[in-house]
Amino acid sequence: MITKAQIISDCELQLLQASPSDETELDQRQLAFWASYHLNELVTTEINSKIARGEMIPSVYVKRAACEAGDTEDTDCEDDCQKRIYFELDDEVLTINKDMGIVRVVTSEGDQVLRASTETLDYIHLLRYAKPTVNNLVYSRQGKRIFIEGLKEVDIPFDKINVYYVPKQDLLALNDTDEVLVSDLVLPSLIDQVVSRGKLELYGTQADGTNDGIDEKTPVYHQEIARPQTEQ
């Protein structure tokens, strides 16, 4: 698995033509920031296309949060509103079609917890054999919180859940030696896109010389590099 430092160093070397310097204008943190959002964009695209084709989510992206302990949601109202029971993940979950960012949720006993969207829960509750119960747990997700239906408040200390999910990756928060979850398919594209963005910053964009209103995205080298000054 590739580390954060390897990705950043490779991009840096490509951008600076293998001559990195302490005085360079390019900050590694900026490279990490670009890598983060291109990585999440590319991973989302890859997984969405695989799901559309009926393929599995690449295992390289799946992370496991083990033995998450539950809690009850604090509600502002003083009435006897039903308190919802939730388990909170440490990471943000990647936004994938059909909420497939959560791959699998199982209880500590190994029973699967099935997913239901918040809007479908209303009619599922009316179905006698499908409604959430202790033996038929159902979850819905809001952000980092996984709300479990069918669990009672008294069961919280005894029930823990394991969550398999695709995290949203933030390279800024990683250490240099931390591994980045990226497949072999996405890695070359990721580095290409970060390098392209770096070139835009270092060398600027092409002027609209033809005055046709078309924003030329192709990065070009700075004039100084494209046509080095002759000796004065």
Next chain:
Amino acid sequence: MQYFSIDEVVAEAMTVTSNVTDADRLIARQWVASALSQMGMSEDEIVVCELTPKNLLVRKPDNCRKVYELACYDSSGNLIPHTFRAGNKRIYPNTETRTVTTNSEGTQIITYTTVDVSEDRFNIILGTNATSVAKVKLRYYAYPVDNDGMPQIREDEKQACVYYIRFCKAMKDDDNQSKIQLAESMWLRACDIARAAKKSSSLNNDKAKTIAKIMNSMIPNFNRSTF
């Protein structure tokens, strides 16, 4: 007879159904229950239980599918005759009363008059002349259920349930008409097979012999001992 859990049948159906979501898996449990209600009853689903009336109402068991027969008893265990009436309210006045007679040995003999019994979806309803009924023995067709109250599926119903889930899923997805019709015809065929299998499994060899004996007894000069 081997029985399968509802989750096992749903899981098997998911293996032959495309584009399945978690929500489909949840709702499929309900689809299985709907399919079971369309596949008829079998005599090995008959269950007997004893119930206690409360305010002239006898709550039917949760797994009760259809009442087969019932018997009313007083607190001493004496049978009280009953008449089953449709609807849960009497429209004619009750003119019958309980009679108490004393026999030659000086013992009181209580003779109960026929009590009214009717039923609705959830209860067996005893008439107001049934105050002496202390318990009701009920023989009924039950949905086979597991310890959690979930229906269990007989081995000869399983394939039909799988096809019913495929049919419902095709309708839910609003698939093309030919696909829905194909799924429906597969389900109907499997349902027929399951119903026939259940009927034939109810008729064991002893029952068939008994029926044959009754029929043959109507033939004069027929030596049944050689049958």
